[in-house]
Amino acid sequence: MVQVTITAVSKTPSGRGGFPLTIDVSPNATALTVRKAIVAKFPKFKTTRQRITVKGEKKNLVDETKLSEVLGEKKEWELQVKDLGPQxxxxxxxxxxxxxxxxxxxxxxxxxxxxxxxxxxxxxxxxxxxxxxxxxxxxxxxxxxxxxxxxxxxxxxxxxxxxxxxxxxxxxxxxxxxxxxxxxxxxxxxxxxxxxxxxxxxxxxxxxxxxxxxxxxxxxxxxxxxxxxxxxxxxxxxxxxxxxxxxxxxxxxxxxxxxxxxxxxxxxxxxxxxxxxxxxxxxxxxxxxxxxxxxxxxxxxxxxxxxxxxx
Known part of the structure; x- marks a missing residue:
């Protein structure tokens, strides 16, 4: 398993409470895995509202993106999430x-x-x-x-x-x-x-x-x-x-x-x-x-x- 730390770069539907959020995922996890984990923690923060990026970068990770392909073989990964608002x-x-x-x-x-x-x-x-x-x-x-x-x-x-x-x-x-x-x-x-x-x-x-x-x-x-x-x-x-x-x-x-x-x-x-x-x-x-x-x-x-x- 790999530990992923997710920080919020904007106010989310549930406020900033609960972030940074740390989850454990498999090495084959995708960006959608992370989005679903956020929804499980904050039900109002729907997957379509989430912009997931590698920390310090701007490119949105689409659902199918394998995290290992953009984050490498590290044991700890850092991502950011931005609320895109109602969709x-x-x-x-x-x-x-x-x-x-x-x-x-x-x-x-x-x-x-x-x-x-x-x-x-x-x-x-x-x-x-x-x-x-x-x-x-x-x-x-x-x-x-x-x-x-x-x-x-x-x-x-x-x-x-x-x-x-x-x-x-x-x-x-x-x-x-x-x-x-x-x-x-x-x-x-x-x-x-x-x-x-x-x-x-x-x-x-x-x-x-x-x-x-x-x-x-x-x-x-x-x-x-x-x-x-x-x-x-x-x-x-x-x-x-x-x-x-x-x-x-x-x-x-x-x-x-x-x-x-x-x-x-x-x-x-x-x-x-x-x-x-x-x-x-x-x-x-x-x-x-x-x-x-x-x-x-x-x-x-x-x-x-x-x-x-x-x-």
Missing amino acids: VSWRTVFLVEYVGPLIIHPLFYYFPKFWYGKDVQHSALQKYVFAFVMLHFVKRELETVFVHRFSNATMPWFNIVKNSTHYHLLSGALLAADVYRPKFSATSPYIVGTIRNNEKFLWIGAGVWAFAELSNLHTHLTVRALRPAGSRKRGIPYGYGFSLVSFPNYFFETIAWATICVMTGSVGASIFTVVAVAQMAIWAIKKHKNYKKEFGKEYPRNRKAMIPFIL
């Missing part, structure tokens, strides 16, 4: 944030008189955009339930507020309020006699949007196939979209929203797209660096993070 599952966060636009857009689309003070005869463009938005977020919800496999089970509960604000306000209220208003209606000078009312233009836009959405789905399925259910295992993705960038899903989503911007000329759509693309770029760059660090020389050198040949 909520990633799947729940995704479901809540994506459902916002699915509720908000129909409210603006079907009840224009309430928002604009008069009825709106929807143009073909507005009908296309409404269909695009609804299909996009229905797809997102279905992917959350049936496709995505998450590296971490939970995230801080406040993220559900932060993430939902982005989707509910920008792709929800802001976009809906702008594109379903009278300016884009069937009788508006902005639409009548312009390319925005041209059937061929609308069909081309719909084709590009559908291509981007289906390509985005394909990349999600490719990544899913790399990770067995219940595993944190990561592999190098190859195939459609991955020959040029590490995260083609972000690239294809950018194309989908940019298509809506071009078709409508909507300020609301443009604001949401700029913010969304900037956020995806931040995620892509960070994850791209992690890929290169994790896989080293095995990782394809010619790949960019998100936009082919550029970023």
Whole structure:
């Protein structure tokens, strides 16, 4: 048996009483063993709230990590635990944030008189955009339930507020309020006699949007196939979209929203797209660096993070 001393680096649900905590574990113990031992001592300190690190280091030890691999053959090990606060599952966060636009857009689309003070005869463009938005977020919800496999089970509960604000306000209220208003209606000078009312233009836009959405789905399925259910295992993705960038899903989503911007000329759509693309770029760059660090020389050198040949 090996003796493990655990110190608390922040206030825990039970206060600091009981720490440092000393437990005896087998040489093959994992980080999950330690987490469960803490829960046994402090039932309110759930495993998902615990950030376990080697004393003096910052890297979180995932559940499967064998302590002997990071602490060596010592007879006494020292670890630290930090309380991450109340948690909520990633799947729940995704479901809540994506459902916002699915509720908000129909409210603006079907009840224009309430928002604009008069009825709106929807143009073909507005009908296309409404269909695009609804299909996009229905797809997102279905992917959350049936496709995505998450590296971490939970995230801080406040993220559900932060993430939902982005989707509910920008792709929800802001976009809906702008594109379903009278300016884009069937009788508006902005639409009548312009390319925005041209059937061929609308069909081309719909084709590009559908291509981007289906390509985005394909990349999600490719990544899913790399990770067995219940595993944190990561592999190098190859195939459609991955020959040029590490995260083609972000690239294809950018194309989908940019298509809506071009078709409508909507300020609301443009604001949401700029913010969304900037956020995806931040995620892509960070994850791209992690890929290169994790896989080293095995990782394809010619790949960019998100936009082919550029970023």
